[in-house]
Amino acid sequence: MSENNVGFTVAGLLEVTTTEQSNLAIPSWLAEALLVGQYWNQSGLLDQLQQQVRVSRGRMGQYEVCDFALLLLAYAVSGVETLKLFFQQLESVKPVLMSVWKREKCPVAATLSRFLADVDESAVEQLRNLFEMDLLAHPIEMNTAMGLSDRTGARWVIFDVDGTVKATRHRALVNAPTHPQVKRRSENACAPGYGGRKRGDYVRTRSTVACAHTHEWLGTFAAPGNGTPKPDLARACGLVKRYLQTQGLTIGQGIVRLDGLYGSELC
Secondary structure (H helix, E strand, O other), X not given: OXXXXXXXXXXXXXXXXXXXXXXXXXXXXXXXXHHHHHHHHHHOHHHHHHHHOOOOOOOOOOOOHHHHHHHHHHHHHHOOOOHHHHHHHHHHHHHHHHHOOOOOOOOOHHHHHHHHHHOOHHHHHHHHHHHHHHHHHOOOOOOOOOOEEOOOOOEEEEEEEEEEXXXXXXXXXXXXXXXXXXXXXXXXXXXXXXXOOOOOOEEEEEEEEEEOOOOOEEEEEEXXXXXXXXXXXXXXXXHHHHHHHHOOOOHHHEEEEEOHHHOOOOO
8 A cells, every 4th residue: 555545445345545645526518518519519519609609809829719618618518616626526527628629729717708808799799690590400399289278169379578686785995095996706797787586786687488388498598687678578579480480380370478678668
């Protein structure tokens, strides 16, 4: 036994050996993240991402948009609460994850933060259009058993458009000449608004669009403060219209179910 190893026997049945050598565990989410990355590669989404989505940055460096997209996909799949914990789990499998898209190096947390700060609305729209195109090209086929039927035999398809408010609390900062200029990370993402029963200084509103029968997410839109309900509702109706056409259904068969964010607006 080496001097760095310690071994002992428990009740003559189980031998336990420890070592100082680091051996990080493989995250439980790695297999699912690799499957998602492989799907993007085989379906052509990766090529379209590299060709269509552009983020203007002052210093391009050695990374591409796809490097950060792969990290965010893995983070979404992992279910980890914070990016800090995610990067801790990622440490042992960086080469494996990046190899699924034939990338050699993995951005660190600080590089990802600077990249996200440079993402503008045009880049978000390009990525949203990419997701919508893939959704409409590979939808879950709605069979005759899906949907609702009334007493006349007419068939209806339900869509949920839901606005969710996320409140943010601001910690106290010292605003004095002896300290750096006050700068909050959430100042561009949040704004004063109606928080309802949620406590917070600033809020952010996110609207989601989903098909109630296939459980497909059709789109999501977010904005600081109370958001932009009317423009978001118009975009949601456009998504619903294109989705119904893809499924071979008429526009009149769609019913949009709204929550209180939209008041008495009709679609």
